[in-house]
Amino acid sequence: MTRSDVYEEGARPDGAAPRRSGPPDGGRPEGPDAPEGGDGAGRPRGGRARRALRWSATTLAVLILGTAGAGYLYYDHLNDNLVKGERSSGDSKAERSAPNAAGQTPLNILLIGSDSRASDANVALGGGKDNRGNPPLGDVQMLIHLAADRRSAAVVSIPRDTRVDIPRCTDPDTGTAYPATNDIINTSLARGGPGCTLATWENLTGVYVDHWMTIDFAGVVRMADAVGGVEVCVRQNVWDRALPGVPGGSGLKLRAGRTKVEGEQALQWLRTRHAWGSDILRTRAQRMYMNSMIRTLRGQNVFTDTGRLTDLAEAATKSLQVSEEIGSVKKLYDLGMQLRTVPPDRITMTTLPTVPDPQNANHLLPAGDDAEQVWSLLRDDVPFDDKGGTDTKNPGNGKASREQRTADPSAPDDEIGVLVRNATRSATEGPVSGRASAIAQELAAKGFTRAAPDTSAAGAEERTVVRYPADDLKGDAQRVAKSLGIPVSSVRRSAGVSGVTVVVGADWREGGTYREPEPPKAGDLPDDADALSADEKGACMDVYAPYRW
Structure with a gap:
């Protein structure tokens, strides 16, 4: 199993103080056999050299399927390559977005890079052979959001050591049930597989995630070999090597300017950390590589080059595991064709804003309002860029339709039973004491005399919602929401409640x-x-000055 990296020692190239997730002395050794610090869990680091590559290759697998979609010609053979699993194995309250005026809905795909050492190939590539039997961690997690109108796409990654609420999950293979917990997000993969990680993302973001895809060490290398060279750029000569007091280094050595990297050199680019100055800057280098790879793949004539197409399709289907509802080459082809419609200038890659975790210097927390701003854009299907102009054909994307705004009639206010839950805890703030009672009293004053607070433990939800269990209570739920000023778009059917329930977020x-x-x-x-x-x-x-040559 792996833990968080420390951020780079010394000043960043931009002159800012370096971000760290480790102890201030920066003295922990690196490498597969390095002892672990931080929370004292004693889990070895391992696999650092390959995590960077996993980050890029996971997304690449989807991009290749979009670019080389005609792989369906090898349908039977490629279908046999695919490994499938359950879409969600955890408790989640996320619901699909309402269609826009044109009947379109967004598409969300969760990409997971696993550190599994369940095979000889993965052990050889990832190190840590003593951990072969350990459950895998989801060290790379990225959400691809394809807009409802298919004109733009956004990618958000969450650093693997970000502490979040992980819901109750059940492993679909073993039947083992894991209780809800609060832990770093990469552990979710070991608590019920990719379906648990998906449910964790849904509860964190409020965004319904349609599919997941995972890739391991061996799959990453296979994909990297299939893609070929990608152009990268450095402003100064770079040599990422061990220095006195700073062990490790990827071995990357390039002259200033643009260089096409492939094979081992591509891996060196993706795993380089010291030469950039911090882990955060390493993610920027990885995203630059990904963006260059998108342009490279789009510029290749793969549709008429049968050999090239075969190599890419073969590598993608052997490298990926996918959620069962997209578990065929035809479905992946259809998915890829949708992704292919978005031009590069409308694809925006981001990292979730985070802040240091006061409970553990090795961990992070979502950065309050900044993190919520990112999730808000995804939930409301608002482009991450401002290049789309005004959508005159599909106004009100993601908004409730007229039919949704005119629900069934409600019962008299004093006959509607309402339970109020306090879910005001956030990643950075504790719950507001007595909040459920206050809103229940507010409802009672408005005539909802059967409103009562939920006395169970306070939960955590970013947004306030009103939930109801069955269609015959939809009108009641909307009536309650209206009285409190809660929009109809926040009134949702849910199997997790027994009556009309106001969840104060x-x-x-x-x-x-x-x-x-x-x-x-x-x-x-x-x-x-x-x-x-x-x-x-x-x-x-x-390039950080000590690593220039």
Whole structure:
């Protein structure tokens, strides 16, 4: 099993103080056999050299299927290559987005890079042979969001050591049930497989995730070999090597300017950390590589080059595991064709804004309002860029339709039973004491005399919602929501409640009337999301001074 990296020692190339997730002395050794610090769990680091490659190759697997979709010609053989699994194996309350005026809905795909050492190939590539029997960790996790109108796409990654709520999950293979917990997000994969990681993302973001895909060490290498060279750029000569007091290094050695890297050199680029100055800057280098790879694949004539197409399709289907509802080459082809429609200048790659975890210096937390701003854009299907202009054909994307706004009649207010739950705890703030009682009293004053607080433990939800269990209570739920100022788009059917239930989220910590947050605007990303567009051909990495030559 693996744990968090420490961020780079010394000053960053931009002059800012380096971000760290480890002890201030920066003295922990690196490598597969390095002892683990931080929380004292004693789990070895291992596999650092391959995690960077996993990050890129996981996304690449989807991109290849979009570019080389005609792999369905080898349908039977390629179908046999695919390994499938259950879409969700955890408790989740996320619901599909309402269709826009044209009947379109967004598409969300979770990409997971696993550190599994369940095979000789993975042990050889990832190190840590003593951990062969350990459950895998999901060290790389990225969500691809394809807009409902299929005109833009967004990618959000979460650092693997970000602490989140992980729901109750059941392993579909063993039947083992894991209770809900609060832990770093990469452990979710070991608590019920990719379906548990998917449920964790849904509860964290409020976004319904349609599919998952995973890839392991051996799959990453197979994909990297199939893709060929990708152009990268550095502003100064770079040599990422061990220095006195700073062990490790990828071995990357390039001259300033643009270079086409492939094979071992591509791996060196993806795993380089010291030469950039921090782990955060390493993710930027990886995203630059990904963007360059997108442009490279789009420029290749794969549709008429049968040999090239075969290599790419073979590598992709042997490298991926997928959720069962997309478990055929035809379905992956259809998915890829949708992804292919988005031009590079409308693909935006970001990282979730995070802050240090006060409970553990090795961990991170979602950065409050900045993180919620990112999730808001995804939930409301708002582009991460501002290049789309006004959509005059499909106004009100993601908004409730007229039919949704005119529900069944409700019962008299004093006959509607309402339970109020306090879910005001967030990643950065504790719950507001007595919040459920306060809103129950507010409802009673409005005539809902059967409203009562839920006395169970406070939960955590970013947004306030009203849930109901069956269609005959939909009108009642909407009536309750209207009385509190909660929008109809936040009224949802859920099997997790027995009656009309108001869940007071972290966005409503005070006051008796809900004030809906301002809708997000296209391109309104926080600065610390570090957005990169796939068409940024001029992007280059600065080299931290000790690693120049």
